[in-house]
Amino acid sequence: MALDVNGKSVELDGNGNLVDPNAWDEDVAKALAAADDTMGELTQEHWDVLKYLREEFFDNNGNQPMERQINKDMGKVWGKKVSSKDLYNLFPGAPSKQGNRIAGLPYVARKGGY
Template sequence: MAIEVQGKTIETDANGNLVSPQDWNRDVAEKLAAEEGIELTQEHWDVLEYLRDEYLNNNGNQPMERQINKDMGKRWGKKIGSKDLYKLFPKAPSKQGNRVAGLPFIARKGGY
């Protein structure tokens, strides 16, 4: 599979995740989000940047949902729950969020 962004073909796997996380940029994220029916807000970008930072700068870490909740709560300065993140990424923040963030597919349950 592949997506087309600004005249460039970017390879995706069978799950729709990028084959190479280095192909990701904001335009690619917008395209992937649109395919998921998501219009990106600043909160979406915060989660995407967090997921990419964890993966790229923390030995390929792909946090489970509980950790995403805790870390986003700290970043946003308020207590958040799973419902808050599922409003952003209805098909699971740790899976759909990773897909839009350009990260590899993760074959595990969400995270509690």
């Protein structure tokens, strides 16, 4: 399966995640979000989460945090208490799964993480 983004083909696995996380850029993220019926337009909060997920993966030995950790860490970024509901409003398909997919990261086969 592949996704066409600005004239280039980006390979996806069977779950819709990028085969090569290095093929990701903002246009790819927008295309992945547009292809997902549950996602609206990406806001600054979406981009904050996507950036965080990518930094965790690339700078922390492939770490893909569970939702509880995402809540805590986004609370530090946004300077407020972040609930699961806040993150599910951004990523209705689960922040740790749908968020990772939009961030161009490998599929996570675990439960959400509380």
